[in-house]
Amino acid sequence: MTSTLPSTVPRSVVLAARVTTLLARSFPEYVPGVVHEGFRVESLDGREPRRMFVRWHGGTPTRPVWTHGPALGREKYKAGILEALTRAGYAVTSVPGRMDVYVADRPHDTAGPRFAPVASDIPFTAPWLVMDLWTRAHVGVADTEEEATAEAMYAERRHTLTDARMVTVPALYDHLERADELLGDGLAWWRRERHGATDYRDPVRHERIDALVAVANALRAGREVLGAGRMVSYAEPGRNGAGYLVQWVPKSAAPAVGYFPGWPRGSAEGDAITLLVNGGLHPVCYGEPVGDGGFMCEASGFMVSAADPADLSVPGVTLSGVGTERPGELERAPEILRGAGWRVEPDAAWPGTWTAFPPAG
Structure with missing residues (x-):
């Protein structure tokens, strides 16, 4: 959609000209005193001058409420105007019970x-x-x-x-509806592949439409789509008969940063996380639940937990790493905490982890 109007013309005027030209191909344009029934592109909101809408003038406003026959007058044109604007790539807003159709350029x-x-x-x-x-x-x-x-x-x-x-094609429409139900709420999504019991590939962020179409295609192909918590998964065939699992999980609006969300934590854990983040280390990021007490790992990094998650009165915190995206980074953690007056000891039972104790206060 391009315009031949000068670049100095306000964007709202350009938009009105484009929409008028488009709709005039299929509908009569209302001209006061000349054409008594038709559409007109208007804006009556002084606070938002570019808030444009299409209004139908003339004709019978609506069909009588006691009838169930075909739509009359203005009502019968609304669906056509909506379809024409949507297919042309505009953003349109239609509210049930209102005849005006709001329109804008898609961002x-x-x-x-x-x-x-x-x-x-x-x-x-x-x-x-x-x-x-x-x-x-x-x-x-x-x-x-x-x-x-x-x-x-x-x-x-x-x-x-x-x-x-x-x-997409019409054959996918019913599967899109089912995929929308399976996915539930969420705008941004993580796609992760699992190629073995412990072989989880790094998650890749996608928009909702990607998850929607992918799950719909899996349903159309006859795959068994399963849900676990907020996760939706299905098997995909791989090369040489080696298949893999595709997992879709919504990006959490309130992720657990630096700690595992299923465990209790106190002030010592929070203080340690703050010191390590300020020292330049990357904390683990856990998101939505994915069944069996698990949570989606949105980003690997260090994790701080109570020395005894079952009893927060036990002194000390445990410092460990989750994932392998930043090998070696965690080795800086002891010096960061020691520099803040903490006592840090390696955990003999779990190599690569430490137990840390805050300064006596």
């Missing part, structure tokens, strides 16, 4: 969330809104931030599902 970077909960500043409405950040139009209301967050995630999932349908 160049679509990796972040499109929908978000925001506190409402609109009089006489619910305290929270679900906002489409692309078109600056709200698509729902909620009484609490938690409800608004849940509605925003639902809208995000439907948006991703729509995008996935546009880049």
Whole structure:
């Protein structure tokens, strides 16, 4: 979509011209006093001048509520306008019960969330809104931030599902719906391969649409897709009959950094983690639960745990490494803690681990 208008023309005017040209191919354009029924691209929001919408003028507003016949007047054009704008690559917002269709250019970077909960500043409405950040139009209301967050995630999932349908074949549509249910909530995802009982490959971050299409294709191929906690996995055939397991896990919004989330920790563990991070070491990062008391390891590094996780009154902490991404880095840990006055001793039972005791306070 390109424009021949001068570069000095405001972007909102350029957008309105593009949308008008596109829709005029299929629908009459409303012209006051000349054409009495048709669409018009407008913006009546003084706070957000580029907040554009398409409104249908003239005709019967809606079909009578007591009938179940075909849509009449403005109502019958809304679906066509939505489809035309969506297929042309625009961002569109449609709210049930409203006839206006909000439209904007899709952002160049679509990796972040499109929908978000925001506190409402609109009089006489619910305290929270679900906002489409692309078109600056709200698509729902909620009484609490938690409800608004849940509605925003639902809208995000439907948006991703729509995008996935546009880049796949109709034969995959039902499998996309099932894949969306299996994956649950989550915008960013980790893909990891397991080629043996202990051979876990490094996770690679993807957007939700990648996980959605991959799981849908696995379902279409007849693979058995299993879930464990927040993890979805299925087997893929490899070369020479050696298959491997594909695992998809959502990126955690609140990862456990530097410690294992299933174990209790006190102030000593927190102090040790802070010292080691400030000393330039990389902490382990655990994310979503993946079944049987396990958690997704989003990034390997050092881990600090209580000397006795079953009894926090036992003095000392245990320092160990998780993964092999940074070999040798952990060897700097004892000197960092000793420099802060800690007593550090190697663990004779577990080579490469240490027990550390904070300064007496």
